[in-house]
Amino acid sequence: MKRIAILGSTGSIGRNTLSVVESYPERFQVVALAAGKNLDGAFEQARRWKPRVLSVAAEADADTLRKRLKQAGISGLEVAHGTAGTVKVATHPDADFVVSAIVGVGGLEATYAAVKAGKTVGIANKECLVAAGELISAEARKQGKPLLPIDSEHNAVHQCLRGGKMNEVERVWLTASGGPFLNTPRSEFASITVEQALNHPTWRMGKRITIDSATLMNKGFEVIEACHLFHVPPAKVEVLVHPQSTIHSMVEFVDGSILAQFSVTDMRLPILYALTYPERIQSDMRFDVGNLRHLDFCPPDMDKFPCLRLAYEAAEAGGAKTVALNAADEVAVAAFLEGAIRFDEIPGIIEHAVVASNSDTLQSIVEVLEADAEARRYARKRIKKTAEPRAASV
Amino acid sequence: MKRIAILGSTGSIGRNTLSVVESYPERFQVVALAAGKNLDGAFEQARRWKPRVLSVAAEADADTLRKRLKQAGISGLEVAHGTAGTVKVATHPDADFVVSAIVGVGGLEATYAAVKAGKTVGIANKECLVAAGELISAEARKQGKPLLPIDSEHNAVHQCLRGGKMNEVERVWLTASGGPFLNTPRSEFASITVEQALNHPTWRMGKRITIDSATLMNKGFEVIEACHLFHVPPAKVEVLVHPQSTIHSMVEFVDGSILAQFSVTDMRLPILYALTYPERIQSDMRFDVGNLRHLDFCPPDMDKFPCLRLAYEAAEAGGAKTVALNAADEVAVAAFLEGAIRFDEIPGIIEHAVVASNSDTLQSIVEVLEADAEARRYARKRIKKTAEPRAASV
8 A cells, every 4th residue: 555645636636646546545545635725625635535634825724624624524634734734745754655746846845855754756846856856866866765757758758768777878858749839930929829829739737837838948847857857967868849749758778779658648647657666557548559640750949949948058057047947937937928028038038037047056945945036036027128118118 | 798609690680690799899709600501601600700610501511611611721610510500509508698590490499409408599580489489488488598589579579568567568569561562452462473572661681571571471470479479368469550660569558658669670789689688788770869750550451461360360279370370371472482373372371271280289399390391281282272273274
């Protein structure tokens, strides 16, 4: 019986994880959950899963939740809140496996705490590795515990890597759908609307990650994640556009063999893989291989999608550069979604924040969070500068 | 230093193996070679590789070779001949690894002897496993030594299988180029010429295997080989047509993940893999992943290519059925190449021989060879019956 804690239990990955747990009650047990602001969702999960601890974001919500649970006659579970609550969930002594799925840097401290507490961690939170990859992966190595990727691409890489040893890896190939603007001429990028950018061809996801997929920044983040997860330099991580997103990623070995992984596009599959690794167990998520017809590929266009180039540059430089990349991207994407900047202005905002940040190695999560806040301030200032003259001229 | 014996050293696989050995002189050493009728080739290999034993097919050739070597001042190597000579090479006490690459059932006894002598065997000879797969794989298991596939498809499967345990395998997917008649209407099969059939789209190979690729019998043999190599029933081995032959094969796991292997189409790659397994070493055989563009797939048409269906049926029945399948196919293909029968008459000849054979488990290589001879007689008789009325009517 594997005992599981979930950071971000009411989000998409959290709910998919619970769906996997539900399918295999003899294998998995939920011991701790960290929800966010979704109070109804948290209440339902408390009722259904009876975790030992359940954490929510705000103190007031925690109070409300305690009352509702009491009224419903549900007892024996501790309600916590805030970062302390999330850390409590992440380090719960009964948990063997922690799913890190809080979106944004909000999950950073708890994820690091889980790794430090010697838990096996399934990583679905991009920001953890983009912003604090060096700290987290160093700590995981120290603890001798694996970081198991839940992202479909990195999960695919993890599977392909079983075909050889780490020193036999020539390159990691991350596939990219190419986003909705793969075939849009660059000259039209200035007029891309929010609606167009939110229309991702293969995956249904949150708004920020959908925009990040449209700019290819998401793929850039994945390059950085791959470096930390698999201890390879950015030069050994390549991106290949594959519009069908059938092949999730590939590994090229030194002898010239390449292994590729594919499956249905269902997040429950990489979650199941991470939860059961090194075993594989029967699932009903079958890809109809016999009906495979066409797979297309092409190289990414870094001129058209400068965010990918920025990510490689930040990854090479290291230190606070990748923190700034992530922080400025989040701010720039929010500004685009609010209509403050154009789609093709996103890369420029990020580039300025990255250039302004330094590349000294960050020594602690506190330093990461400071660099994050600074990059956000910088990006906001830049957005103002970009947007104001336009607003004035309207 | 791995010490290597090669059965079939002057053939295509043999020469490719020596090319690999040549590239890594610090890793591999040739200790014994079994050539066939190519006396000049055998002489050159003796001079270049100085094996401890070199075997040729005929006694007279062995005598000639001894004289030529003496004249050339080459000493210290034993020249042997016939099956006894091949077995001597296969079981040479100094050999760690035996490459089994003699085409046809002629390599059967020596390959079995190598396995029995506890050698690690790299299998490139199809007939060994099609005709005597049960005996050979049972013996390899008894010896606790792996059978390492050198065929590109099975080598790919072997690589993909590293992604899980054998009891986690849902299906093995062998890819097939589809041969030159993939898109030829069945109505034109009667008029297919030898020249058309010898024109394989992707691989340059011997005549028989090229015709076997055109009838899909080659893929049928590979299904049978896969069953023995990986201990899976025929129902768990599927064929998928993939005209580019980029992906060499795939493994589907119980959790729904599929791993696929691809590489350049160069036989030295699976040879290198087998010779170095479980390690992988650097090679210059690079597939340009960044230039990957389109991969196409479709299911095989068993009505158009009845040989594939026959192979599945023989594999399910077992015993002498697969021996007869292989033997009758060899005879039928030879008859087609000689112009005695039409392309579309090949499957019928084979089917009759398979139906006539029995499915009792074969207990020894002698029984395999007896069943092989009987099926050949049966097929020849059938060919006569098919061809004679036509010759008479001309």
